[in-house]
Amino acid sequence: MGTGFIRRRRAPTLQRRSLVPPDTTAAPETPQTADSGRLALAFVSDDETAAAVRKCFIDLALIAADVERAGIDKAASVLGRVASPRILVVDVSGLDDPVAELRRLAEVCDPSTAVMVIGDSNDIVLYRSLKNMGVVEYFFKPVVPELLARACQSVIDGAGSAAAAQTGKLVAVFGARGGVGTSTIAVNIAWHLAENLKRHVALLDLDLHSGDVALQLDVEPSHALREALEHPERVDDLLLARAVTKVTDRLSVLASLEPLTDTIVAKEDAALKLIAKLQARHRFVFVDLPHWAGAQLRKVIEQASVVVLVGDPTLAAAREMVRWRELMKSTGPDHSIWQVLNKAGAPGALPETDFARALGEPLEAVIHFDSEIAKAANLGKPALPKSRGLVHGLAPLIRGLAGEDERQHHPSLLARLFQS
Numbered sequence: 001m002g003t004g005f006i007r008r009r010r011a012p013t014l015q016r017r018s019l020v021p022p023d024t025t026a027a028p029e030t031p032q033t034a035d036s037g038r039l040a041l042a043f044v045s046d047d048e049t050a051a052a053v054r055k056c057f058i059d060l061a062l063i064a065a066d067v068e069r070a071g072i073d074k075a076a077s078v079l080g081r082v083a084s085p086r087i088l089v090v091d092v093s094g095l096d097d098p099v100a101e102l103r104r105l106a107e108v109c110d111p112s113t114a115v116m117v118i119g120d121s122n123d124i125v126l127y128r129s130l131k132n133m134g135v136v137e138y139f140f141k142p143v144v145p146e147l148l149a150r151a152c153q154s155v156i157d158g159a160g161s162a163a164a165a166q167t168g169k170l171v172a173v174f175g176a177r178g179g180v181g182t183s184t185i186a187v188n189i190a191w192h193l194a195e196n197l198k199r200h201v202a203l204l205d206l207d208l209h210s211g212d213v214a215l216q217l218d219v220e221p222s223h224a225l226r227e228a229l230e231h232p233e234r235v236d237d238l239l240l241a242r243a244v245t246k247v248t249d250r251l252s253v254l255a256s257l258e259p260l261t262d263t264i265v266a267k268e269d270a271a272l273k274l275i276a277k278l279q280a281r282h283r284f285v286f287v288d289l290p291h292w293a294g295a296q297l298r299k300v301i302e303q304a305s306v307v308v309l310v311g312d313p314t315l316a317a318a319r320e321m322v323r324w325r326e327l328m329k330s331t332g333p334d335h336s337i338w339q340v341l342n343k344a345g346a347p348g349a350l351p352e353t354d355f356a357r358a359l360g361e362p363l364e365a366v367i368h369f370d371s372e373i374a375k376a377a378n379l380g381k382p383a384l385p386k387s388r389g390l391v392h393g394l395a396p397l398i399r400g401l402a403g404e405d406e407r408q409h410h411p412s413l414l415a416r417l418f419q420s
Helices: 047-059 072-079 098-106 124-133 145-157 182-195 224-230 237-243 268-279 298-303 315-331 352-359 371-379 388-402 404-409 413-417
Strands: 040-044 065-069 087-091 114-119 137-140 169-175 201-205 251-254 284-289 306-311 336-344 365-368
Touching: 040 047, 040 072, 047 065, 047 145, 065 072, 072 087, 072 098, 087 145, 098 114, 098 124, 114 145, 124 137, 137 145, 169 182, 169 268, 169 298, 182 201, 182 251, 182 284, 182 306, 182 336, 182 388, 201 268, 224 237, 224 268, 237 268, 268 284, 268 298, 284 298, 306 315, 306 388, 315 336, 315 352, 336 352, 336 388, 365 388, 371 388
Parallel strands: 040 065, 040 087, 087 114, 114 137, 169 284, 169 306, 201 251, 201 284, 306 336, 336 365
Antiparallel strands: none
């Protein structure tokens, strides 16, 4: 769905307790990790279907399972607040556009969740659309509990998967020169998508000597990232779990801070393997790529859906942005290149009109100089809630990444960013 719902994690062993709050005004639950949520959760529209799904869960002895008489809106509301289950059953009966509604649900659901859909339309076109989105199976009403149980058992056993599921969107944030602010841009976009738009986001900092993504988010770097990049044969789920640092329930960081005297050779195949695993688990994967690694890790740039090419208001930055832009266009014609001017209007800066003239193409975004951005970074906090210049500068990028639907569901994007 969107990036697909892909089953990865083992089934947790849980004590039974209520997952769904009685109403949306209830006090929020204690944040849960992905392994502490429900094994199975269903949202269905009628008593007959609820009874069939409940029988399926009972027959499979899924004690950590709930069946709710509710629609897809309630499902989206619940999954936006609590950990996603391993198996999710949703009922799309009566919906005019079930595919669009399921895409909306996908934005708040962990990509590792296996999704099964129940509906009242016996339509092969709908079935194929759902399978292409990554849905494990579609069941036409009335539901046969044995068939649903077979699909659930396949997921539990590790055989069921969404083979056609797509992966998370890869976004490379690349500075034409050092010190232009790529980390600040990557951190703040990733934080907003995770915290305000409820996406599952991973942020990978490939500057292992002096990267400051972890510093800006006040988390401890892990040496496991170095091991993953130097030894591609060791990149597995266990190593990934060691390398990832959870900033929030939906934002994860992979970063290292290695001794300056160490020579680190980040192997391209290892980076790509690590990124692929992150894409299977996250809606977005941001790679903060230092300018000196652009040539060494060219395939990372080529495989990105979007490359955010960043420069500061200097003639040298404009020159380097032109050079990298032309190289990227020649090697990766399928991705989008978004050119961003950062620190516009800073003391001694090249005027914006002169910079645009030197660049030779329109800018996708302009971020004006704001001292609040540096203050926030020094405090280990995202700058968006404090910097109006950053809010307005990043808004076109956020809209472009979130998609047109996001503007419909979140019309007050800027107003929400200014909230404390």
